[in-house]
Amino acid sequence: MARKPTPTGGRSRDKKPATSEARVNKPATGxxxxxxxxxNSKAASPRAVFGQRQVxxxxxxxxxxxxxxxxxxxxxxxxxRQWKPSTLLAPVPAIMVSCGGNEDFAPNIITLAWAGTVxxxxxxxxxxxxxxxxxxxxxxxxxxxxxxxxxxxxxxATDYCGVKSGRDGDKFAGAGLTPVAAEKVAAPLIAxxxxxxxxxxxxxxxxxxxxxxxxxxVSVQVSEDILDKKGKLRxxxxxxxxxxxxxxxxxxxxxxxFGFSIKKATTxxxx
Ligand SMILES: Cc1cc2nc3c(=O)[nH]c(=O)nc-3n(C[C@H](O)[C@H](O)[C@H](O)COP(=O)(O)O)c2cc1C
Numbered sequence: 001m002a003r004k005p006t007p008t009g010g011r012s013r014d015k016k017p018a019t020s021e022a023r024v025n026k027p028a029t030g031x032x033x034x035x036x037x038x039x040n041s042k043a044a045s046p047r048a049v050f051g052q053r054q055v056x057x058x059x060x061x062x063x064x065x066x067x068x069x070x071x072x073x074x075x076x077x078x079x080x081r082q083w084k085p086s087t088l089l090a091p092v093p094a095i096m097v098s099c100g101g102n103e104d105f106a107p108n109i110i111t112l113a114w115a116g117t118v119x120x121x122x123x124x125x126x127x128x129x130x131x132x133x134x135x136x137x138x139x140x141x142x143x144x145x146x147x148x149x150x151x152x153x154x155x156x157a158t159d160y161c162g163v164k165s166g167r168d169g170d171k172f173a174g175a176g177l178t179p180v181a182a183e184k185v186a187a188p189l190i191a192x193x194x195x196x197x198x199x200x201x202x203x204x205x206x207x208x209x210x211x212x213x214x215x216x217x218v219s220v221q222v223s224e225d226i227l228d229k230k231g232k233l234r235x236x237x238x239x240x241x242x243x244x245x246x247x248x249x250x251x252x253x254x255x256x257x258f259g260f261s262i263k264k265a266t267t268x269x270x271x
Contacts (some may be wrong), residue, residue, distance in 0.1 A: 087114075088245065090243075090244035090245055091242035091243060091244040091249065092113045092114070092115070092116070092242070092243050092244070093113065093115055093116070093149070093240075093241070093242065093243065094111060094112075094113050094150065094158050094162075094241050094242070094243035094248060095111070095112055095113075095115050095127075095147050095148065095149055095150065095158075096109050096110070096111055096148040096150055096154075096157070096158055096161050096177075096190055096193065097109065097110050097111075097112055097115075097127060097135065097139075097145050097146065097147055097148070098145065098146045098148055098179070098187050098188055098189065098190055099135050099138045099139050099142065099144070099145040099146070099187045100138045100142070100166075100186075100187060101179070101186045101187045101188050102142060102186045104141065104142075105138045105141070105142065106166070106170065107170075107172060107179050107187065107188050108134060108135055108138060108166035108171060109135075109148075109161040109166070109171045109172065109175070109177065109190065110129070110133060110134075110135035110161060110162070110166075111158050111159070111161045111162030112127050112128070112129065112162075113243045114127065114128035114129075114210060115127045115128070115147070118214060122216050122217075123216065123217040124202070124214060124215060124216050124217065125147065125197065125199065125214075125215060125217060126212050126213065126214050126215070127145070127147070127212070127213050127215070128207065128210035128211065128212050128213075129210060129211060129213065130209060130210050130211075131211060133165075134165050134166045134167045135166065136211070138166075139201065139213060140204070142186065142187070143200060143201040144185040144186065144187055144198075144199060144200050144201065144215075145185070145187050145199050145201075145213075145215070146182055146185060146187050146188070146189050146190075146196055146197065146198050146199065147196070147197040147199060147217075148189060148190040148193035148195070148196050149193055149194065149195035149196070149197075149238075149240060150192075150193050150240070150241045151192075151193070151194060151238055151239050151240060151241060152239045152240070152241055152250035153239070154192060154193065154241065155241055155248045155250075156175075157175040157176065157177055157192075158241060158248070159248070160174060160175045161175055172188075172190075177190050177191070177192055178190070178191035178192060179191070182196070182198050182219065182221075183198060183219040183221070184198050184200075184218045184219040185198045185199070185200065185218070185219075189221060193223075194222065194223040194225060194226045194238045195220070195221070195222055195223070195226075195238070196220070196221040196222075197217045197219075197220055198217065198218050198219040198220070198221075199215035199216065199217055199218065200215055200216050200218050201213050201214070201215045202214050202215060202216055225237065226238045236254055238251075239251065
């Protein structure tokens, strides 16, 4: 049976993660300094005060059985369960990293979710790979790779490259993807992905199950399909893929732009 395609190193979602149940009482926002929180049967517990913000203590479920109140009540509570430490950061990208493509290594693709931007100047990103992966050996030796950002239409190909190994065959052929020569690295781009980031490894850090490859982005290719007539990037057109708790999603509708929370209500566009 195929192994579950999780980058969490085998931690199954089905395992019972709960260690204890907790309950959080959240005070109403905007409460004036010194004013008392609304009382209920749990309100006897002390609340820490930082500046003007009251912070409700976390209470164990066993401590009481207060009925749940609705948001908008002057005092409401959220039940929380304390789980053991895990990688439950979501959503994360699901990217296809291409590597190899020189006389020593055939081109290969590995799907990764443990990846992210880590620096703006110079532009850098990090990818975490288990040493037992075929691609690890390639990237360790060549010190370069390409991050290919997939669309929802490429969800199946993305999953395929995350459950098959390049040791057993050509994943470009198996996933129906097209290798295209990159600009600054030997590893090929995946033509079907609208964004390709060519990377050169600067540092490798051993973390535990995974090693972190920190790399500089040395060239960026963007498909014309996601550019408007003026050449401006229309990322909303790309229908990018996201990954959360072992499942694939498509990036949904735009909710705002950087800084929109403090812009005047009349400002509709970004710049
Ligand atoms: C959605 C998804 C995300 C993954 N993320 C990672 C990851 O971040 N790091 C990793 O080492 N493996 C990750 N994997 C597993 C590898 O992609 C998988 O083991 C792959 O078959 C390795 O290919 P290779 O042997 O050709 O290198 C992921 C798999 C999937 C399906």
